[in-house]
Amino acid sequence: NAGVTQTPKFRVLKTGQSMTLLCAQDMNHEYMYWYRQDPGMGLRLIHYSVGEGTTAKGEVPDGYNVSRLKKQNFLLGLESAAPSQTSVYFCASSPSGGRSPYEQYFGPGTRLTVT
């Protein structure tokens, strides 16, 4: 199993450009999450999904959109990138139910720089 994968690993954007980050998981997990990590700020939840076709806002959703058309994929979009969106983005997935229903499995991260 590859677990949780993210593409791309690195990206540099100019202000105003758009891009999509792809997260894929092969563990048949119901829940998927997008976080951003900034120095001293910990992990902040952007958006999440509790199943195929569903999405919900997290703690810092402004400037981002998401889609979960397939269970294994969770896409994060930036329509008009801003320097404040320079960050490391982590995707995570989690099973529903079971012994550890809340363990989240993280992807390797995407480092995004907006100039």
Added chain:
Amino acid sequence: GENVEQHPSTLSVQEGDSAVIKCTYSDSASNYFPWYKQELGKRPQLIIDIRSNVGEKKDQRIAVTLNKTAKHFSLHITETQPEDSAVYFCAASYYGNNRLAFGKGNQVVVIP
């Protein structure tokens, strides 16, 4: 919503000594408390978790204790080794909630 705070922000310990990181939480409904470890440039990974029906859980050199009355829980690392150097995140949630509230993280530096 749940608010999780971690103290201290940075902790330096001599190799072989113990390290303790404490987290406080605000929501008395929280009943699940995991700890994640993130090495430099790597992804966060779960190292131990505890549920509110137990007060302490151990796994080799790491242990977590929970005090529900005071709303705090702590990570204990004994006999620290250089590979324990990392950022540690605590989190909290409650049964039926599929989100975790993370603390801001603690940098642990083990000095050889």
